[in-house]
Amino acid sequence: MSDVSQGAGWWRASDEKWYPPETHPDYTLPPVQVVPVPVQVPEAVPFVATAAPIATYAPGPPMVPMTPVQDKRTYASPMSFVGITRRTTAWVRNTSTSSGTAVAAWTAACLFLMVMYPFLLLYYFVVFVLFGIFTIPYRLARRSQRKSLHVQQNQLAAMQGMMIQQQYAMGQPQPTAGQPGAPWPGDHNPPG
Numbered sequence: 001m002s003d004v005s006q007g008a009g010w011w012r013a014s015d016e017k018w019y020p021p022e023t024h025p026d027y028t029l030p031p032v033q034v035v036p037v038p039v040q041v042p043e044a045v046p047f048v049a050t051a052a053p054i055a056t057y058a059p060g061p062p063m064v065p066m067t068p069v070q071d072k073r074t075y076a077s078p079m080s081f082v083g084i085t086r087r088t089t090a091w092v093r094n095t096s097t098s099s100g101t102a103v104a105a106w107t108a109a110c111l112f113l114m115v116m117y118p119f120l121l122l123y124y125f126v127v128f129v130l131f132g133i134f135t136i137p138y139r140l141a142r143r144s145q146r147k148s149l150h151v152q153q154n155q156l157a158a159m160q161g162m163m164i165q166q167q168y169a170m171g172q173p174q175p176t177a178g179q180p181g182a183p184w185p186g187d188h189n190p191p192g
Contacts, residue, residue: 001017001018001019002017002018002019003017003018004018005018006018006020008021009021011024076143077139077142077143079120079123080120081117081120084113084116084120085113088109088112088113089109091105091109092105092106092109
């Protein structure tokens with residue numbers, strides 16, 4: 001905007017001021033001139049296939065354990081029909097590696113149970129008939145203790161499994177058995 005015209009195309013508005021041409025309401029852009037630019041294309045290079053070494057992927061140990069950290073347990077008392085039967089059949093399953101050892105283990109288990117069932121009957125007679133009702137709270141308390149111990153061991157095993165997974169994910173070396181932080185073999189109870 002100016003009081004005097006600045007050159008060709010400037011226009012005067014109703015306020016008696018001069019404005020540049022691009023601000024006029026009827027202004028259109030001038031046509032754009034396209035100038036072709038020659039492009040040089042480089043010569044084509046023939047593709048030669050070369051044998052590159054093939055990278056192999058060696059996966060690490062799985063992040064989720066394939067086998068349970070702890071085995072199944074029974075909360076029944078060792079001095080009960082259910083408890084002694086479950087423990088005996090678990091022993092047979094763990095010791096049977098071939099058909100010959102399976103037959104021997106089942107034979108030994110049946111003989112053991114045939115001896116233990118009458119012994120348990122005598123035990124129950126002495127405990128419940130002679131000493132009466134006073135032993136029931138004790139048996140319930142012991143069962144509760146066994147169950148809470150098993151829950152604690154499962155929690156410990158789960159935490160140890162998570163620590164191993166985190167160490168693997170972070171690329172740290174895994175502790176071996178006997179080192180601090182290493183899981184204990186078996187039922188995850190430290191010796192002592």
